[in-house]
Amino acid sequence: MSEVNEREVIAEVRAWLAANWNPDQTLVDWRSKLADAGWGMPHWPEQWHGRGLPVRLLPVINDEFVAAGAVGAAATGPRILASVTLLEHGSDVLKARFLRRILTGEDGWCQLFSEPGSGSDLAGATTRADFDGTQWIVNGQKVWNTSAHHADYGLLVARTDWDAPKHQGLTYFVLDMRQPGVEVLPLKQMNGHASFNQVFFTDAKIPADWIVGTSNNGWPVAMTTLAHERRPATGVTGASTEGRRGRVYEEARIEAEIANEPYRWYPQRAGRVDLVIARAKETGAWTDPVVRQEIAKLLTLARCTNWMARRAAAAHRIGRPQGPEGSLGKLAGSNVARQAAHVHTLISGAEAMLSGKDGPHDGIIAEILVSVPATSIAGGTDEIQRNIIGERVLGLPKEPRSDTGPFRDIRRNT
Numbered sequence: 001m002s003e004v005n006e007r008e009v010i011a012e013v014r015a016w017l018a019a020n021w022n023p024d025q026t027l028v029d030w031r032s033k034l035a036d037a038g039w040g041m042p043h044w045p046e047q048w049h050g051r052g053l054p055v056r057l058l059p060v061i062n063d064e065f066v067a068a069g070a071v072g073a074a075a076t077g078p079r080i081l082a083s084v085t086l087l088e089h090g091s092d093v094l095k096a097r098f099l100r101r102i103l104t105g106e107d108g109w110c111q112l113f114s115e116p117g118s119g120s121d122l123a124g125a126t127t128r129a130d131f132d133g134t135q136w137i138v139n140g141q142k143v144w145n146t147s148a149h150h151a152d153y154g155l156l157v158a159r160t161d162w163d164a165p166k167h168q169g170l171t172y173f174v175l176d177m178r179q180p181g182v183e184v185l186p187l188k189q190m191n192g193h194a195s196f197n198q199v200f201f202t203d204a205k206i207p208a209d210w211i212v213g214t215s216n217n218g219w220p221v222a223m224t225t226l227a228h229e230r231r232p233a234t235g236v237t238g239a240s241t242e243g244r245r246g247r248v249y250e251e252a253r254i255e256a257e258i259a260n261e262p263y264r265w266y267p268q269r270a271g272r273v274d275l276v277i278a279r280a281k282e283t284g285a286w287t288d289p290v291v292r293q294e295i296a297k298l299l300t301l302a303r304c305t306n307w308m309a310r311r312a313a314a315a316h317r318i319g320r321p322q323g324p325e326g327s328l329g330k331l332a333g334s335n336v337a338r339q340a341a342h343v344h345t346l347i348s349g350a351e352a353m354l355s356g357k358d359g360p361h362d363g364i365i366a367e368i369l370v371s372v373p374a375t376s377i378a379g380g381t382d383e384i385q386r387n388i389i390g391e392r393v394l395g396l397p398k399e400p401r402s403d404t405g406p407f408r409d410i411r412r413n414t
């Protein structure tokens, strides 16, 4: 798109906001207008609540929302995973049923992939879905499902063919979480938060056509979801609601409080590099040459990781497919978080172990130490990223496999 057209887009969104934005309406009414006009997800196709604009225009469109004080679409977290997966692989029936309500925030979503016996080995899933002639019947268990306790729908990977090789017998479904056959049990973490759940299925039902992609071809669909998990979310997020008055802002604040509650510890999970210098000055640790050396190492790592993320975001904006930055960035993020936890320990000493209000920085330092390990697990562990980098980026030979042939005959621990 030329410079002139970019200016036209800016003029168009500005005029539309002037005519439509009003903080004294319900959040759903406002978001419905966004979905009708295509300004909530302007890079989505026109047929599906977008305007078919290039991703690179999102920041300038977002700037207009911020300037007008307008709230954006609801597509964040698991909702964005659901929407991008449905857009790429979903039937028109599924897109028509779910995409609009994702944008308006009327439905919450979760990801039902990991199982007690298959996390890294996602293709080893044993939760089963059997077709009874009219619908799919699901039995089994998932685990570590973030936000499942708030979710209306789940993105489910289940085994539908036990005689096919393991990657070819999986189907990707949309599952209604609000039904008697679905039991959600929360898990409490060592950092005191409860983001995750175990989800049990006992004859849970899925309509025949709620398959994303085609039957027994769920693996590439799951790969789409995972690729987006390792890339920043896109969409018009709009203005901050902080300190603003009006019905839309109040409802958006309540929505954010509920939706963000499972993620409150995520900044600590990333190591809180932002606290390091202030803490080192506060405690006097900044005069210690060893501490200074480790801080310099941390900030160098963090700066390089940030440049890599910016390179990936720039490639995404001009429409390039995801490159090695996904796995490299994920691994670099783990290294930064681990080094940050090490530096916080050096700075705070034994006090770093004190949790709650009595601990340094109101217990945040202790929370960092017990939250950082999650960085190297979520969305694919460090070892799995190294395997991907070895095989797909460096071209090293693949690991020898012992899991070929019909899934039914593969030796496994479940």
Ligand SMILES: Cc1cc2nc3c(=O)[nH]c(=O)nc-3n(C[C@H](O)[C@H](O)[C@H](O)COP(=O)(O)OP(=O)(O)OC[C@H]3O[C@@H](n4cnc5c(N)ncnc54)[C@H](O)[C@@H]3O)c2cc1C
Residues within 6 Å of the ligand: 110, 111, 112, 113, 114, 115, 116, 117, 118, 119, 120, 121, 142, 143, 144, 145, 146, 147, 374, 375, 377, 378, 379, 380, 381, 382, 383, 384, 387
């Ligand atoms: C913050 C967070 C959020 C999450 N959210 C969700 C969610 O919403 N939905 C969901 O379904 N899951 C979710 N998960 C689960 C996550 O996807 C799994 O924990 C992850 O894939 C690892 O699986 P696992 O825990 O079963 O570990 P395992 O796969 O059992 O791995 C155990 C250890 O063995 C290593 N290992 C395994 N295979 C190999 C191999 N081939 N080569 C070398 N080393 C190997 C691993 O690196 C690890 O160190 C979340 C996890 C976290 C921490």
